[in-house]
Amino acid sequence: MKKTLLALLCTTSLLNPIAYAADKHDHGAKHGGIVQEAGETEFELVVKADSMTLYVFHQEKPLATAGAKAEATLHAGGNKTAAMLTPAGDNKLAAQGSFKTGVGARVAVAVTLPGKPEAKLNFRLK
Numbered sequence: 001m002k003k004t005l006l007a008l009l010c011t012t013s014l015l016n017p018i019a020y021a022a023d024k025h026d027h028g029a030k031h032g033g034i035v036q037e038a039g040e041t042e043f044e045l046v047v048k049a050d051s052m053t054l055y056v057f058h059q060e061k062p063l064a065t066a067g068a069k070a071e072a073t074l075h076a077g078g079n080k081t082a083a084m085l086t087p088a089g090d091n092k093l094a095a096q097g098s099f100k101t102g103v104g105a106r107v108a109v110a111v112t113l114p115g116k117p118e119a120k121l122n123f124r125l126k
Contacts (some may be wrong), residue, residue, distance in 0.1 A: 031055055034126065038119035043111065045123045047074070047101050053094045054085055054109065062091035067114040069093070076105035076125075085109075101125055 029035050033046035033055070041063065044055040054070055056063045070085035070093045077100055088094035093111070105125040112118045 030057075034123045036121045036123060038111075038121060041113070041116075041119065043109070043119070043121055045072075045107060045109065045121075047099055047105075047107060047125060049099060049101060051094060051096055052083055052085065052099055052107075053088070053092055054111065055092045056111075056113070057091065063113070065089075065091055065093050065113070068112060070109055070111040072107055072109045074099055074105060074107050076100040076102060 029044055031044055031046050031053070033044040033053075035042055035044045037043070040059055042057040042060070044057070046053045046055070052072055052074070054072070056065055056068070065087045068087055072083045072085055072095070074081040074083070079100060081097070081099060083095035083097055083099070085093035085095045103126060107123045107125065109121045109123065110118055111121065
């Protein structure tokens, strides 16, 4: 009985810091989009009927997008729509246009940030 209790106590105390650390690193969507990661960089894609926005974060902090470029291809209902996303603020790239959205649509994005290799991302809209 004592050994079981001791083992349970040790396991609990070892897992507690892991649970705490996991709680502090929320890689969830901050703008209601879909999140993908490439290395330590997180990308959140938000697609609306008239715009497409890609937010960029490094270790959960906004990452400047000045000098960045991205090309997105939206596949929806048998149609393909290409869009060039350009810097549109502190940590985002955006494009205006007409985009079919909906469950099952997918977006392939190639992003180049200054001083970093190209990141290829795939998003499936919900």
